[in-house]
Amino acid sequence: MTLFIEQCLNGLQFGLLLFLLAAGLTLVFGIMDLVxxxxxxxxxxxxxxxxxxxxxxxxxLLGAVLALGATLLVGMAVEVVVMRRLYGRDHLDxxxxxxxxxxxxxxxxxxxxxxxxxxxxxxxxxxxAVRILPGFDYSxxxxxxxxxxxxxxxxxxxxxxxxxxxxxxxxxxxxxxMVGALGVNIKLLYTLVFGLGAALAGxxxxxxxxxxxxxxxxxxxxxxxxxxxxxxxxxxxxRGALIAAIFVGVVDTLGxxxxxELLRLVLSTNAAATAGPALSSMLIYLLMAVVLVVKPEGxxxxxxx
Amino acid sequence: xxxxxxxxxxxxxxLLALALLPLYTQLTGNFFLLTLFTRIVILALAAVxxxxxxxxxxMMSFGHAAYLGIGGYAVGMLAYEHVYxxxxxxxxxxxxxxxxxxxxxxxxxxxxxVYFIMITLAFxxxxxxxxxxxxxxxxxDGLTIQKRSQFFAPIDLSDKTQFYYICLLLLYGAIYxxxxxxxxxxxxxxQGARSNDIRMRAxxxxxxxxxxxxxxxxxxxxxxxxxxxxxxxxxxxPAMLYWTRSGDxxxxxxxxxxxxxxxxxxxxxALLVLEEALSGITEYWQIILGPLLLLVVLFARxxxxxxxxxxxxxxxxxAGT
Numbered sequence: 001m002t003l004f005i006e007q008c009l010n011g012l013q014f015g016l017l018l019f020l021l022a023a024g025l026t027l028v029f030g031i032m033d034l035v036x037x038x039x040x041x042x043x044x045x046x047x048x049x050x051x052x053x054x055x056x057x058x059x060x061l062l063g064a065v066l067a068l069g070a071t072l073l074v075g076m077a078v079e080v081v082v083m084r085r086l087y088g089r090d091h092l093d094x095x096x097x098x099x100x101x102x103x104x105x106x107x108x109x110x111x112x113x114x115x116x117x118x119x120x121x122x123x124x125x126x127x128x129a130v131r132i133l134p135g136f137d138y139s140x141x142x143x144x145x146x147x148x149x150x151x152x153x154x155x156x157x158x159x160x161x162x163x164x165x166x167x168x169x170x171x172x173x174x175x176x177x178m179v180g181a182l183g184v185n186i187k188l189l190y191t192l193v194f195g196l197g198a199a200l201a202g203x204x205x206x207x208x209x210x211x212x213x214x215x216x217x218x219x220x221x222x223x224x225x226x227x228x229x230x231x232x233x234x235x236x237x238x239r240g241a242l243i244a245a246i247f248v249g250v251v252d253t254l255g256x257x258x259x260x261e262l263l264r265l266v267l268s269t270n271a272a273a274t275a276g277p278a279l280s281s282m283l284i285y286l287l288m289a290v291v292l293v294v295k296p297e298g299x300x301x302x303x304x305x
Numbered sequence: 306x307x308x309x310x311x312x313x314x315x316x317x318x319x320l321l322a323l324a325l326l327p328l329y330t331q332l333t334g335n336f337f338l339l340t341l342f343t344r345i346v347i348l349a350l351a352a353v354x355x356x357x358x359x360x361x362x363x364m365m366s367f368g369h370a371a372y373l374g375i376g377g378y379a380v381g382m383l384a385y386e387h388v389y390x391x392x393x394x395x396x397x398x399x400x401x402x403x404x405x406x407x408x409x410x411x412x413x414x415x416x417x418x419v420y421f422i423m424i425t426l427a428f429x430x431x432x433x434x435x436x437x438x439x440x441x442x443x444x445x446d447g448l449t450i451q452k453r454s455q456f457f458a459p460i461d462l463s464d465k466t467q468f469y470y471i472c473l474l475l476l477y478g479a480i481y482x483x484x485x486x487x488x489x490x491x492x493x494x495x496q497g498a499r500s501n502d503i504r505m506r507a508x509x510x511x512x513x514x515x516x517x518x519x520x521x522x523x524x525x526x527x528x529x530x531x532x533x534x535x536x537x538x539x540x541x542x543p544a545m546l547y548w549t550r551s552g553d554x555x556x557x558x559x560x561x562x563x564x565x566x567x568x569x570x571x572x573x574x575a576l577l578v579l580e581e582a583l584s585g586i587t588e589y590w591q592i593i594l595g596p597l598l599l600l601v602v603l604f605a606r607x608x609x610x611x612x613x614x615x616x617x618x619x620x621x622x623x624a625g626t
């Protein structure tokens with residue numbers, strides 16, 4: 001039973017991490033109508049920055065803060081140099097242009113940091129277990145990821161729904177020209193939104209860094225998961241992204257943990273051992289297919305926004 | 306009679322040059338060039354099939370490499386099980402790709418635009434994980450093919466020149482097929498649905514079925530390309546259907562010029578030759594290719610095909626006709 005709770009928490013933690021990526025993706029798409037494949041590159045860069053800065057400063061937290069700022073700056077620079085020219089273009093142009101960016105970033109990282117991965121060691125105060133229920137211990141670091149991402153989700157909600165900047169963002173999403181005509185610097189606003197998305201991706205990357213190795217291409221597989229989440233949640237909907245992300249995270253983690261055993265009840269041990277891993281990595285895609293059959297526009301489509 | 310334009314001359318020259326390439330390699334003994342171009346011709350076939358749905362149909366599939374993998378693995382797996390006959394392997398490769406395209410297309414075509422991009426990408430990635438999980442057939446490490454597909458006596462795929470000509474013939478056949486297809490009534494409906502799906506439905510065409518049929522044809526053609534690729538490399542691995550390969554195919558189509566019969570061929574030759582040339586200059590060649598792609602997207606929208614047409618137009622304008 002404790003193992004099951006732990007797996008559920010792992011799923012929640014993974015889902016919330018995916019939410020950080022999906023939120024940036026869906027914000028940028030919802031507001032700028034831009035498909036950004038290079039979002040995963042920003043995740044990767046966040047992780048590389050964190051590993052480097054933590055090594056320089058000797059402090060995990062300081063490194064993380066610096067990495068967050070640096071990723072924000074990289075994101076804003078990318079927006080000013082490249083993305084700005086892609087608004088209003090065909091989605092195919094977005095796909096191709098940002099695909100070019102992925103090639104560029106992967107190779108730039110290889111040039112700067114080398115082909116071998118980096119590692120970001122956890123400080124001792126995070127590398128312990130906390131007792132969150134009587135008789136149930138959980139990794140302090142994973143628990144702190146859950147807390148941080150939930151705080152970020154709350155911050156996003158307040159930012160978009162309760163502040164003046166958020167009001168402008170929502171207004172810009174529904175009518176760009178009108179907001180511009182009312183004297184708002186829409187270009188700056190877009191740069192900020194893109195930078196925010198980049199910082200969210202960077203945050204996800206740097207938090208994932210101690211769990212996995214920091215390596216080239218780390219952002220690509222997780223980006224596709226973030227796509228699946230935006231499709232399930234409905235593009236442009238941050239709320240949908242949150243719910244879908246948790247759902248996908250839990251289903252994926254539990255599927256990997258329990259599906260092979262469940263299959264063993266139906267199939268022979270040998271067949272289950274072969275089909276289990278393959279089927280569990282396909283699970284969320286099958287889930288997405290089901291969602292599409294039922295609701296082609298996603299579960300929480302922004303619809304009329 | 307229609308005037309011969311610069312574009313047509315360039316296209317004819319490329320088709321002819323590809324046909325004469327083995328002669329050149331025979332004379333110079335440069336067999337590396339033949340191997341390189343066999344690969345280019347095979348991937349051009351995949352790009353031509355993608356052009357059918359992407360260029361003509363407006364269906365932005367980001368999962369086209371899945372069929373390369375499925376076609377390739379059909380050949381690889383059968384060879385592993387000691388079924389070497391091409392008369393079994395190739396039809397199985399085509400049928401498997403067609404079936405996959407049918408299922409994926411039926412689901413994906415319910416959506417449009419950016420959803421379609423993401424869904425085809427996700428399904429292709431699903432196929433990637435499925436194949437990478439097949440422990441019996443090498444899993445992540447891939448599968449070496451001991452013997453190429455066997456056909457009747459004079460045909461021998463192990464003969465480099467013969468194999469090249471078979472690939473080239475299939476490529477030209479595919480270009481012809483796509484050209485005939487898009488100029489047929491079927492093709493007109495597909496192109497109509499690209500420009501305005503709602504209007505096409507309003508005048509009574511069940512566009513979903515037309516698009517699905519088109520999607521399946523493209524997938525099947527790409528499966529053939531996969532079967533060829535497996536034979537060319539004597540090896541299949543999940544990397545064949547990794548999503549960046551789908552990206553490469555899109556680049557070929559867009560770089561060459563969408564919705565042009567030879568555009569995808571231009572693009573495939575240009576991209577792969579460029580890759581080869583850049584990787585000769587520096588180990589970090591993608592740092593050049595990436596921004597180059599971005600520039601093409603930003604400033605050369607019609608691709609090579611469009612560029613040739615504009616250049617041809619300018620020359621004609623200067624000549625005063």
